[in-house]
Amino acid sequence: MPAQPRLLRESRLCIVGLGLMGGSLALALQGRAAALSAGDSDEAVCSTALQRGIVAQASPDLVLAAQADIVILATPVQTIIRLLAELGGRLKPGTMLMDLGSVKTPIVEAMDRLPDTLQAIGGHPMCGKATAGLAHADPDLFQHAAFVLCATRRTSDACLSLATEIVSALGARAVEMDGARHDAIVATVSGLPYCLSAALAYTAGLRAQDEPAVWSLAASGFRDTSRLAGTDPTVMADILLSNAPAILADVAMAQAVLSELASLVRAGDHEPLRLYLRQVQAYRHAWENESALP
């Protein structure tokens, strides 16, 4: 087996999937790798990426991935799992595979099954936008974000080291944990917010059928709480189904909290309700104190 590059600047890097995440990754890694290429099943996306100089080469198939030293999968989760099965036999020995999928257990399992001539590590940058697609790609998307890395049976020390270098090059900070722990946390901080945001938009939509002024009177509170409801439905269906047990557990817990809150409102006593809402506010402040976000 030939010696493989162990530094990003010596590596030919191929990004598979040029949506918001893959496109932002390509923009953020400009000039950091020996060569930057991309695969995207949509030929129009490949053309745009070449025209804008986002990558040096682009192809609607996996030919460029087969030539790369590092392949980063930036497609929806179910596609990542399918691609891992497909790419196993096609990549050069020593190639490093990484992904940006928002669910890790099934991806780590699929990486565990790769030929032992390959290296692989799960990745999930904790950032995003409600807008999808290459047109919204942003080189600063990863700045200051937590970037979870999940080791697999195919993660050597050199692979972990190279993944950490990529995370640093993006301006993010690496956080190592196993897939199950990642998935439980992400259900709470990402899946549940989406589900509650969706419940708000859907309920308001039902109300608006009889009362159109619902839309014109909804202001900044509605805007922020319902922002995630604008997320691409195909991507979200993929995420919810890939992490279903953890998300269902969190939705059930949020339903119990809502029922408790409703009981306090129904009871009509100010002080017990105020104390409950003070705890709500304290939890929100606990996040603000821990967060690096503005």
Added chain:
Amino acid sequence: MPAQPRLLRESRLCIVGLGLMGGSLALALQGRAAALSAGDSDEAVCSTALQRGIVAQASPDLVLAAQADIVILATPVQTIIRLLAELGGRLKPGTMLMDLGSVKTPIVEAMDRLPDTLQAIGGHPMCGKATAGLAHADPDLFQHAAFVLCATRRTSDACLSLATEIVSALGARAVEMDGARHDAIVATVSGLPYCLSAALAYTAGLRAQDEPAVWSLAASGFRDTSRLAGTDPTVMADILLSNAPAILADVAMAQAVLSELASLVRAGDHEPLRLYLRQVQAYRHAWENESALP
């Protein structure tokens, strides 16, 4: 009865309650009235308002309100209702009363009971911030906001005209409707978003007790969806209890939506879930298309 001023610039205006809303109102109306005064039970707030030149006179009691031509109540809802009962016998004949309370039915009822020598109209500007207090007051808070006006038994044409002039001076747009309609809409666009945001913060807080990384991995999606959970608990308890029937109906509907969404996730089929989430996204886009907000 002496002739009462019918224009804002001829009127002595007193704002009762110098929190975020009252303070922002005072800043937005600088130089627009013949005189600007305030009442706030907190003497320190009165001192700050005088030192910063936000009002020309301030007092911890209702003496300045008794001298004014227009009195605007900018306190929590339950205090507004108490003040209306108190002020009835203390204001000059012809004085116009308005409020900024976020629930209208009980306030309109209290205004209906005022002596017929007074004028009164319910008001609710559809804007706000998660931060409370005079320190966060902002003269641009009302710019482009919808400002609901609810006529009462004490609303003459002249009173409505003066209220509309005040709304215009704030840079807001007046929307007339009755109190019951206002309260149903506000439950959907403001009470429900708060309750869902609270359920998110509370659930994440419970999860964080066993898994502290919940806070450090929560990013912009969590930030926006949980923003309203940071609202002052005393103010929110007041709002939820004052509009309880409408809010409980909306929470129940959102619970049913969440259960339906959970059923689709549990069933595990991508296409029905994607179609449901596409409707979620369509409702969010319907709001975006109607809204004047960025």
